Amino acid sequence: MSGHGKQEITDPVEEMLKKTGCINLHYVVQDCISETKDWRKCQDKVAEFRKCMQEYEEKKSKK
Template identity: 45%
Template sequence: MSYPSPHDRTRKDDEDDPVDQMISRTGCAELHYAVQECMAEHQDWRACQKQVQSFKDCMTNFQNAQKEQRRQQPST
């Protein structure tokens, strides 16, 4: 059985990617893309630790802000 190549995606496929949509809402999309570009270039996550750490820090900050926002909302 043959599967389509993930590299043959159309622009519509990229726009509908739920992971990309989720990451875009965090404000960390550019850092996510930097990790992807580094991985594509080096093929070794160890060479991309700076990018991975920056993305992780951004996501942690977003998650902490979300927790704080929920904490401040009055409970019903």
């Protein structure tokens, strides 16, 4: 393995979320869970993310 340049490791889940337009909400949920250590305290953020994903799926199915 050569040391020429850096190869970025891409997370397939993050790549998919970028396509949906919901990646920032995903990060908000992750940050909340990291800060609170309790996903139940982040339900408002989870709901926003879920809504974004549902809207993406609806738009995708209408194409």
